[in-house]
Amino acid sequence: MTAYALETQSVIKTYNSDSGIIKAVDDVSLQIAAGEFVALVGPSGSGKTTMLSILAALLQPSSGQILLDGQDLATMSDVARVALRREKIGFTFQANNLVPYLTAVENVELMLRLNKKLDRAGRMRARELLARLGLGERLNNLPGQMSGGQQQRVAIARALIHSPSLVLADEPTASLDTERAYQVVETFAGLIHEQNRAGIMVTHDLRMCEYVDRVLQMQDGKLVKIYTDRKDILKLAKGGRHS
């Protein structure tokens, strides 16, 4: 069971509304291995963002089990969840990704600072990672002095610098043009494979599935289809965007 970096069992998330109980996530079970990059796709309202929030330890499921490196997120205290997010999870978000008053390298180093692991080797690693992402000349630029694509790449570096078990990306290409979007996802996938992390990307843009190992398709809160065959994934990627 612990062979997977991440494993969920029958995760359910319900909300109360005027029209009754809504199941945003309905009995989702999945497994992601270390070194595997997975896309979570589906139309708006399919539950993929809720699922990502649960996996990110930002939201408690109504029931079910989420094991990250053997630890159950669903039963953790708030303090333990904050520590888990800091130590074992890397994030990139759609927008407002970076701390605006920290430079590119300071944003990346922030994860090491928070984990009390910022040393000379960590500083070097942050610079090297940013250089690999094509930002060697932008180390001391503030987010406001960088393009959206450059900011996303800084966020990718920040998500990976502290060697997390799980890397989560919420619509990382939403604010990028097509060329930049491909570049960002390709780099992201390359680093996840290279560093042997479990990666999950939520995206509307099916074209980005070209770089993932598996595609998990959600609809109405349920995991309705899993694409594992490379041909099927490429075919899906050529299909374009979800509505």
Added chain:
Amino acid sequence: MLSISSYLALKEVWRNRGRFLLVSLVIALITLLVLFIAALGEGLGNGNREYISKLDAELVVFQAKSDFLIQASRLGRNRLLSVRRVDGVDNAGMLGTTNANLIVPADNSSLKVALLGVEPGRPGEPPVEEGQQLGTSQAKEAIIDRNTALRSKLAIGDMLTLRVTQGTDDEFYKLRVVGITGGQQYALQPSVFVPFNTWDTVRPKSEAEIGVSSDPVANVILVKLTDPSQVEQVRSLLTRQVEKVDAATIDEVIQALPGYSAQQSTLNTQGGFTLFIGILVIGGFFQIQILQKVPQIGVLKAIGTSNPIVATAAVIQIVVVTVIGVAVGGLLTFLLSLFFPPTIPIVFNGTSAAVAIIALVLIGPLGGLVSIRYAVKIEPLKALGLSS
């Protein structure tokens, strides 16, 4: 935790130093205002009570039912002798108060002074810093206080001229300055101390008093005790053994000075309101700032920054901005105070300035409390737009 909090707080302050400096300048202006109000309160209070508070006496004897008002009290020499006979009284001296105009030698202008009649060698005669004490009760001598010396440019050995209205005519009296004492203002006026009998000659008189020979009458009698801890006992003896008198401690006399309490409470209220406005201004600024930073705080929390770190960073930021503002304000106040003429009653007293500065440093975190609470309550899911 402190290191990551201070790192985040100080980086933000430094990278947005223009914005934070503006807030610090607002705090500096509030500091300037508060310190000046405190100094004005101190200066006005000091101008009123300075002579009384420095008296080498523990009790002041008043005519009965004079409500501890020096001007309303009249006591003759027979009372003085009775007071001196009371057990526990070490020394007692008469004090007569009135106003006069001192003619400034340089330009013949008139300077309003408090003319105080004291008995040489008795309580009430201020200790000189330069020159010598008064000679005899009839001597044509005067001790002037530092304020009078500064404003009149009179020095030891100079003759001072007092213009006093006697009946309906102005009379001029010349006295030799034999000593200069420290600040000894009385009723917000610079002081001139003269021997008691000289004072009785010089003091303004009504037409009815002119030419009538009578024993000099003082306003109050200043009493120095053998044992200063026996104030209440001696006070009780005085009121029982001396006919128709009341006795007051120095503090009671100060509180009874005309307008003193009202003036101090007015200025304290002004100071309090200024601090309150400071709390609102700082609170408002940091609340607006936190509202603008919701997504940023959301990201920080999402990547594992704990609430204590976020709160501590906010407190550090507020304290830094406030301390810089108070320091700049204090410096500005000090520089401005150098240019104030001695006629403006502003006194920077260490204690009241320290209290004002501590209050100002505390208003920052106090004003920012709401914003800190708001920052702690920010939900990363909502801040990042991930909530359904």
